[in-house]
Amino acid sequence: MAEAIAFYALSVLILGFAILVVSTRNTVHSVLFLVLNFLCVAALYVTLGAEFLAVIQVLVYAGGIVVLYLFVVMLVNLKRPPETHQDPRRQTLTGFVLAGLVLGELVAIAVYSALPPTPTGGVASVQGGNVERVGYALYVDYLIPFEVASMLLLVAMIGAIVLAKKEL
Amino acid sequence: MLDTVVIPLLKILILLNGVLIAVTYMVLLERKVIAWVQVRLGPMRVGPYGILQPIADAVKLMVKEDITPTRADKWVFTAAPIIVIVPALIVFAVIPFGDQVDLFGRTVSLYVTDINVGLLYIVSVASIGVYGIILGGWASNSKYPLLASLRASAQLISYEVAVTMTLVSLIVVAGSLSMVQIVRAQQDAHVWFVFLQPVAFVLYFIGGLAETNRAPFDLPEAEQELTGGFHTEYSGMRFALFFLAEYANMIVVSAVATTLFWGGWLRPFPSIQVAPLAWLGLVPGWIWFLAKTFVFLYVFLWVRATLPRYRYDQLMRLGWKVLIPLAIANLIVTGFVKVLL
Secondary structure: OHHHHHHHHHHHHHHHHHHHHHHOOOHHHHHHHHHHHHHHHHHHHHHOOOHHHHHHHHHHHHHHHHHHHHHHHHHHOOOOOHHHOOOOOOOHHHHHHHHHHHHHHHHHHHHHHHOOOOOOHHHHHOOOOHHHHHHHHHHHHOHHHHHHHHHHHHHHHHHHHHHHOOOO | OHHHHHHHHHHHHHHHHHHHHHHHHHHHHHHHHHHHHOOOOOOOOOOHHHOOHHHHHHHHHHHOOOOOOOOOOHHHHHHHHHHHHHHHHHHHHHOOOOOEEEEOOEEEEOOOOOOOOHHHHHHHHHHHHHHHHHHHHHHOOOHHHHHHHHHHHHHHHHHHHHHHHHHHHHHHHHOOOOHHHHHHHHHHOOOOHHHOOHHHHHHHHHHHHHHOOOOOOOHHHOHHHHOOOOOOOOOHHHHHHHHHHHHHHHHHHHHHHHHHHOOOOOOOOOOOOOHHHHHHHHOOHHHHHHHHHHHHHHHHHHHHHHOOOOOHHHHHHHHHHHHHHHHHHHHHHHHHHHHHO
């Protein structure tokens, strides 16, 4: 009962803050609502018993990445109100295609999660708390996808440096 | 009921009041220590040797007029001091001041709670406090506070990476993220972890100085160049909240350094049971803890009185080109030693 109340209250907060993120006119306010959104998601993880994930969510997203957003927003200092700003290179069709792809992905995840779960031997056999289980899942069961993801991030980082810096 | 509600509430009440009183007296101690370093007397007028000065300061700050600049963003301007002070106070929940003690026939633990991700909780909650500084400077709608808050965000992000990397190597040695378990691990290892991880301790302390905006890393509040820093437009109690948070964060950094590296509530030579050292065991654990924490707080003040401020490019170079590579090297060496032994 208490869990259900917590879940629905947090869901309302998460969705409400998400709507505020995209509907607020002031960019800094919008970033702040994003922080609140992330904190509520962290609280949701706590109700699911995933304390490690909750703390990492706060540390990485709320405490790290969004601070960088805020930094950039302040440096750029958008003087123009957003409604007068119409990007001439705006690609509506691409936007719709991408949104459709994301929707399809979400539907696929929903269908997949409705199926009965296939038991994975590794994670269940690990004793101990949250941290050990996440570590086992990342570095034993899913080592290759994990390394591929980190390689992808490295490529993106090098690409950003190359694009930003004309002469190396 | 008594164990689940009343005792935790009492602990929280005592802890919050204790922290706030400690913070006000830290301000007095800072003024006194810096005065002694500069061969002055410091505050002497209010009470004998100025010991009532914090009370006078608090009354002054509370009765001062609370001003919000006309062009400021009101909501964010009001929220910023709250965002700074709340994380600074709630991290105290997982700091173990001592082991379990018998009090009035009950066994009471001298910490509010012990969660199995305690250390990460401290790091992540502390990282939220940055927002207060950034937003306070931005919402003032004034150029010096904005410059200060941009400096603050760059500084805190850079040093947070170094500090977190450093703590990973300590976690590898301790084998746990729970603050209580880390102290127990030091008891089992028969040695304080500072002797196993001296590099990590030095890096953590330098990073701690930078994360609390203390000298020599106090660029966000460099008075001479920024007319005060991110809090220039604040007055009265809202101004005071920024300082309460800064001093509370100093206590957190000192207490975490004590817990992780200097044995927490353990006495010196925690496992040697010989007669000449028996008197060390008579002192209760929480006194050891507070004494060690006090030493680090004193070092904070000592450093401020001694070292000049870094230039901005020096600060960034130190963070990215010295501390982070050293932290990574320390982690790699620790990993190798741990695997080979």
